[in-house]
Amino acid sequence: MAKVIEGLYYSESHEYVKVEGEYGYVGITDYAQEQLGNVVYVDMPEVDDEVTAGEDFGAVESVKAASDLISPVSGVVVEINEDLEDQPELINQDAFGTWIMKVKLSDPSEVDNLLSAADYENCCK
Amino acid sequence: MTDKRTCLYDKHIALGAKMVPFGGFEMPIQYTDIVDEHNAVRKACGVFDVSHMGEVLVSGAEAEKFVQYIFTNDIAGAPIGKIYYGMMLHENGGTVDDLLVYKMADDKFFLVINAANIDKDYAWIEAQAKAFNVETVNQSDIYGQIAVQGPDSEKVVAECLGLACEELAFYTFKTIDTEGEILIVSRTGYTGEDGFEIYGSHAYIQNAWDKLIAYGVKPCALGCRDTLRFEVGLPLYGDELTDEITPLEAGLGMFVKLDKENFIGKEALAKQKAEGLTRKIVGIELAGRAIPRHGYDVVVEDKVVGTVTTGYNSISTGKSVCMAMVDIEYAKLDTPVQIRIHKKLQDGVVCKKRFYEKNYKK
Numbered sequence A: 001m002a003k004v005i006e007g008l009y010y011s012e013s014h015e016y017v018k019v020e021g022e023y024g025y026v027g028i029t030d031y032a033q034e035q036l037g038n039v040v041y042v043d044m045p046e047v048d049d050e051v052t053a054g055e056d057f058g059a060v061e062s063v064k065a066a067s068d069l070i071s072p073v074s075g076v077v078v079e080i081n082e083d084l085e086d087q088p089e090l091i092n093q094d095a096f097g098t099w100i101m102k103v104k105l106s107d108p109s110e111v112d113n114l115l116s117a118a119d120y121e122n123c124c125k
Numbered sequence B: 001m002t003d004k005r006t007c008l009y010d011k012h013i014a015l016g017a018k019m020v021p022f023g024g025f026e027m028p029i030q031y032t033d034i035v036d037e038h039n040a041v042r043k044a045c046g047v048f049d050v051s052h053m054g055e056v057l058v059s060g061a062e063a064e065k066f067v068q069y070i071f072t073n074d075i076a077g078a079p080i081g082k083i084y085y086g087m088m089l090h091e092n093g094g095t096v097d098d099l100l101v102y103k104m105a106d107d108k109f110f111l112v113i114n115a116a117n118i119d120k121d122y123a124w125i126e127a128q129a130k131a132f133n134v135e136t137v138n139q140s141d142i143y144g145q146i147a148v149q150g151p152d153s154e155k156v157v158a159e160c161l162g163l164a165c166e167e168l169a170f171y172t173f174k175t176i177d178t179e180g181e182i183l184i185v186s187r188t189g190y191t192g193e194d195g196f197e198i199y200g201s202h203a204y205i206q207n208a209w210d211k212l213i214a215y216g217v218k219p220c221a222l223g224c225r226d227t228l229r230f231e232v233g234l235p236l237y238g239d240e241l242t243d244e245i246t247p248l249e250a251g252l253g254m255f256v257k258l259d260k261e262n263f264i265g266k267e268a269l270a271k272q273k274a275e276g277l278t279r280k281i282v283g284i285e286l287a288g289r290a291i292p293r294h295g296y297d298v299v300v301e302d303k304v305v306g307t308v309t310t311g312y313n314s315i316s317t318g319k320s321v322c323m324a325m326v327d328i329e330y331a332k333l334d335t336p337v338q339i340r341i342h343k344k345l346q347d348g349v350v351c352k353k354r355f356y357e358k359n360y361k362k
Helices: A030-034 A108-113 A119-122 B010-013 B034-043 B065-070 B115-127 B155-159 B202-215 B222-231 B265-274
Strands: A015-020 A021-026 A037-041 A056-061 A066-070 A073-082 A099-107 B018-022 B025-030 B046-049 B054-058 B083-089 B097-106 B108-113 B136-139 B146-148 B175-176 B181-186 B197-198 B218-220 B278-287 B297-300 B302-314 B321-327 B336-341 B346-350
Touching: A015 A108, A021 A030, A030 A056, A099 B108, B010 B025, B010 B202, B025 B222, B034 B046, B034 B218, B034 B222, B046 B136, B046 B202, B046 B222, B054 B065, B054 B115, B065 B108, B083 B115, B097 B115, B097 B181, B108 B115, B115 B136, B146 B155, B155 B197, B155 B202, B197 B202, B222 B302, B278 B302, B278 B336, B302 B336, B321 B336
Parallel strands: B046 B218
Antiparallel strands: A015 A021, A021 A099, A037 A056, A056 A066, A073 A099, B018 B025, B046 B146, B054 B108, B054 B136, B083 B097, B097 B108, B146 B197, B175 B181, B181 B197, B278 B321, B278 B346, B297 B302, B297 B336, B302 B321, B336 B346
């Protein structure tokens, strides 16, 4: 059974954002990594790229398929998880511990449009 | 139209396979994990349901003459028990299908064709057969088929199924009388490893499948069938061969015998060979890990010069590689090219199509 963590915000397209102050850490959920299987490549944005809520910011790829990553928030990318360049499998090992990008949020109230842990859990059933 | 099910459908569901539509059938794409299934075949042994493949029996006084007329390879003087790989072509040289031809008797040949092409191929074969004294029978619904693939295959089919195949050479077959029926067993496959393909009744194939799984052979699905065939540079109809692609463009000229008597498409291919190819399928190795996939653009100096036909991050080598159809001026080994992957251009270089060495037992 896929894990869901309290206190994060979730999108219906299976990304999460963990908010710390004016920053958001964005990754994919445990359910998403389970559905994908072995992650073999993560196409990440670059630092200083602008991302927009609801628009794609990269892709996560299994052996067979590429899935677009949809940003749950808007802002500017301040850091990417460089560990994923050589170890994309970290997402399979710990999806919630392996964020993909850190975003300086341009509108922190956007998270109100996202799902709570309980709502997301229902959405995966 | 609803997809067909093979005689092993219930086994796949019981094993928890993820099912997808493929070539008009509901087929397993993976049981547990593509990587584990792939590695089982490279290192030990795996079993595939390939019952979706089509079979056509051609017999009669002019059977050999007819097969020679519709097939690019040369079967003249072939011994009984020999298998040939080749293509059936349109008059313009485009590929109707790639197939195996099993010589069963001087007047009897067994053609193994792709699932997705069964209806198209059989209609085409029947149309060509009108001018010959031959009988053609579509036996696709009669046979179940499994492929046992990997270095341990010879031992597995002997110990688990009681099929002694030690003496069977690569690309030959024999019929085996067992459990009240006659099986066709060939030393062939689509993985680059040693292995066997077994054709039998649905009941035999279901029973053999259960025995192999109980023996500990890993069930392997279409996902790894594709990664395995791709790594050793084998073409898949629909990707590297289509109605619009000739075998010469696909780099399969060794299976086209332009010096034999007439066959459909010969004139077009002879002309193409004389004039020189304008495009060709090559291998491309990327510097980074981004994955080139079917349909992505191959780019040189901002100009699109080709299209990816199949690509993966190779499970056996860890490199991101692909096969791609490129304009002939960019087909030379070591030509620098780029592939557009998710809006970014990734650097690569043209290389051989064989990304991993075959390990056949000849």
